[in-house]
Amino acid sequence: MTIALKSADSLTAHAVCMAAGIRDAMRTAQFYVRDMTNADRLEDHLQSKSTILSRVVAGTARRVDLFLSKGAEICIRLLLPQWRNLPSPFAPGMRGEVLEAIQQNRLVLTSLFTAYFFRAGKHILENCTIGPYLVLEHRVDAARRLLAAQNGANREPTAALGLALLHLVEADPIARMGRVKSNHKFLSVVEANLAVMAAACVALLLAEDGKPLESLDEDEFFAIAGALLAPRLPAMAEAITARDAIRLGKELAAVRDLY
Numbered sequence: 001m002t003i004a005l006k007s008a009d010s011l012t013a014h015a016v017c018m019a020a021g022i023r024d025a026m027r028t029a030q031f032y033v034r035d036m037t038n039a040d041r042l043e044d045h046l047q048s049k050s051t052i053l054s055r056v057v058a059g060t061a062r063r064v065d066l067f068l069s070k071g072a073e074i075c076i077r078l079l080l081p082q083w084r085n086l087p088s089p090f091a092p093g094m095r096g097e098v099l100e101a102i103q104q105n106r107l108v109l110t111s112l113f114t115a116y117f118f119r120a121g122k123h124i125l126e127n128c129t130i131g132p133y134l135v136l137e138h139r140v141d142a143a144r145r146l147l148a149a150q151n152g153a154n155r156e157p158t159a160a161l162g163l164a165l166l167h168l169v170e171a172d173p174i175a176r177m178g179r180v181k182s183n184h185k186f187l188s189v190v191e192a193n194l195a196v197m198a199a200a201c202v203a204l205l206l207a208e209d210g211k212p213l214e215s216l217d218e219d220e221f222f223a224i225a226g227a228l229l230a231p232r233l234p235a236m237a238e239a240i241t242a243r244d245a246i247r248l249g250k251e252l253a254a255v256r257d258l259y
Contacts, residue, residue, distance in 0.1 A: 028134065028175075029068075087116040088218060089200075089207040098204060099160050102144055102153040114141045117168060120200035120222075127219045128187055128226070129178030136173050143167035158256075161201045162249025168197040169240050184223065186230040190237045198236060198252070199225045205256040228255050 087094065094116075101112035110118070118137045125133040146167045147153070153160065169191075177192040187195045202225040229236075232251050239247040 028136075087112055087119065089116075089120075089203040089221070094207070095157060095204045099153050099157065099164075102147045102160075102164075110137065110141065111144060113144045113147075113164075116204075117143075117164075117197065117200055118173070120203065121174060121196050123218065124196050124199055124222050124226075125174070125177060127222070128184035129180055131178035132176065133174070133178045134176040136175055139171040139173035140168065143171040143173075156249075158205070158253045159246065159249045161204065161252055162247070163245040165194075165197055165201050165236075165248050165252070166240060166243060166245045169193045173197075184226060186226040186233065189230055189233045194237060194240060195226070195229070195233060198229050198233065201252055202229055202255050205252060206259050224259075225255075228258050 087098070089095070091097075098113050098116050101114075101116075104111035104113070114137060118135060118140045121135045121140075122133075125135065143164065147160075147164055150163065155163065172193055174192045174196060177187070177196075180187045186199075189195060199222055203222060206225060207221065232255055236248060236251050239245075239251065
């Protein structure tokens, strides 16, 4: 048993959970501030129906949102510029590193497992949807802690990702998804958490030895993963309902074999 597993119920684990929760509380506040900025952006024929209060609320929200966004950008650039870097599935050996990081309890920086799925989820939603979305990091980390308790890192990679996908979907990290773009309909086939997290898992499987095609960037690669996933998402949804992690692993392997 590793030190990380021994400390699963310790003060360290609770501190990690609290830190992620605080970060998500700030993200949620900023999300709703951004959402409120649309309060007076009605369609042209409805502009005359926008109330003075609505305009005041929206104007105030825009100013608060600008302050929060610029403040966060400045702090990140000065203190931790690497924080915004998406752990790329193209990096050689990334799949193994993500699975090994299931055992990590890290207070200041999140584990690579949590960072990968959190930022991959944001990356996919940013490029595949229109409008505000909200992804909660502490829910991704909750899935990681469940995997650590079940020795998820010690399983065969496809089986480990199947179990990870089950816990990620059940943790429900995508609290809000924007409107799906017309060329990314795979997000509309099943519930958003399954579609997005399955695409992140498939990306790890497809690119486990590094970038497969030099002509593809990450946006195109995640789009390909989503397109390959679409026909198998209903079967994955059934496996989630049955809590069948083995079947999920087989479905992910089948998608990989299509590439």
